Amino acid sequence: MKRTLPLLLLAALSLACVQAAFSQQDMKVLAPAALGKLTRPAAQFNHDPHNEKAKLDDCVICHHGGADGKQDKSVSTEGTPCADCHKVKSVGKNTGLQRAYHKQCIDCHKAKGKGPVACGQCHKR
Ligand code: HEC
Ligand code: HEC
Ligand code: HEC
Ligand code: HEC
Known part of the structure; x- marks a missing residue:
């Protein structure tokens, strides 16, 4: 057990790196499985070009950490779906998943005076 644990950790870590290297580059829209069948067209989010244009290095x-009702912006969690921490139905201090996306995306667009704030600009047919 003492010897297999580090190996397992290493395997998990390299898998995480491979995912980090490939997956977000192909992301064009957001349709997280946790939300199930969407009632609106999936939100436009061309991950890498969006972040380059918006200068978000x-x-x-966006990928903060946190637990027990407290956000932690010193811990980066890229590769972890928002749904791992934000439940679909908000409980207690937990911001629900739909609201978490809306708040993060729209608050910044409003603050910067750039980027879509109207429903149909993100949920494009
Ligand atoms: C403007 C916000 C934002 C910024 C900045 C951002 N991301 Fe993301 N990223 C997202 C969102 C939203 C998702 C989708 C999360 C989900 O599935 O719930 C995502 C998903 C990912 C995924 C998972 C891809 C997949 O297909 O599952 C990876 C890996 C990732 N981001 C890496 C990064 C890295 C590395 C950086 C910094 C260079 C970064 N992100 C910066 C918003 C952002
Ligand atoms: C490791 C866990 C974790 C992950 C992953 C995570 N969050 Fe959070 N987030 C928290 C915690 C804890 C809080 C504080 C309590 C709350 O509001 O739910 C929080 C708060 C928030 C808030 C409200 C506070 C604010 O900034 O206005 C928003 C919005 C938010 N998260 C959006 C997101 C989005 C979007 C993603 C995915 C890109 C994400 N979170 C990923 C843990 C996480
Ligand atoms: C921290 C700030 C910030 C966050 C968070 C953010 N955006 Fe943006 N977004 C911008 C800025 C700035 C622009 C305008 C870029 C430009 O054209 O100069 C933009 C532009 C856009 C555009 C216009 C087309 C494009 O790709 O440039 C879309 C669509 C968009 N954002 C969707 C989203 C979604 C969906 C989220 C949440 C998952 C999100 N954004 C989160 C800052 C942000
Ligand atoms: C800045 C982009 C943005 C804007 C503006 C926006 N949304 Fe969203 N919305 C998202 C993201 C990201 C999600 C989560 C991923 C998804 O559903 O595609 C979401 C999810 C949803 C969902 C849950 C999923 C579904 O389709 O059933 C509903 C409902 C929704 N939005 C309605 C609205 C309405 C109504 C407005 C206008 C008042 C609006 N949104 C404005 C980005 C946006």
């Missing part, structure tokens, strides 16, 4: 701006 620091991943933790």
